[in-house]
Amino acid sequence: MIGTFVNVGAVIVGSIIGIILRKKLPEKLTTITFQAIGLFTIFLGITMALKTEHYLILIFSLILGSIIGELLNIDAWLTKMSNSLKKKWHSQNDKFSEGLVTAFLLFCMGSMTILGAIEEGLGGNPNLLLTKSLLDGVASIALAAALGIGVMLSVIPLLIYQGGLTLFAKLFEQSVTIPIINELTAVGGIILIGLGITILEIKKLKVINMLPSLFIVVVLTIIFV
DSSP, X not given: OHHHHHHHHHHHHHHHHHXXXXXXXXXXHHHHHHHHHHHHHHHHHHXXXXXXXXXXXXXXXXXXXXXXXXXXXXXXXXXXXHHHHHHHTTOOOTTHHHHHXXXXXXXXXXXXXXXXXXXHHTTOOOHHHHHHHHHHHHHHHHHHHHHOTHHHHTHHHHHHHXXXXXXXXXXXXXXXXXXXXXXXXXHHHHHHHHHHHHHTTSOOOOGGGGTTHHHHHHHHHHHHO
């Protein structure tokens, strides 16, 4: 998982730079940066969502996954974990949890994450993940400048999710098909649209509780496509 480890390192370095800049930036610049990130997140989500070719699989994956996530209350669990990390780091940042969740979703829901992890899992060179590492490193500077140290700690779920995809591709390489990649990307895109709406404070959505949809869409695509 060389690509994933490089990605984690890039996010840590970028976050450190962003945290240093955060202390020097006036609040109005931090606010406009945050709004720009929200708009870009919605744009990225729409671009990814349009990759679907099976709308019924997409909607049922989101509905079933969201119900499962709500029953498991993943959002509350992640918030609890984030607050625990906040105490350990003695952070006074009121956007700590928001930074962790936002960075994790942005770094993990993109098509480059899915395609790059699968590429490396199938034995190819981690070219996509290395490119993604550069992009995430730059993005983490802006995110950490706006949201603080929580962005850096997003490398924990990033390592688990992206590394897990790589191992999944390695173990089930015969099952990884283009339709699965497209539908997985589309569901990730819908989740990013929800994240963008939350970032812009249009409405607070429990996007974390939608994460089981990523598993459901793989199962439904294998069964019906």
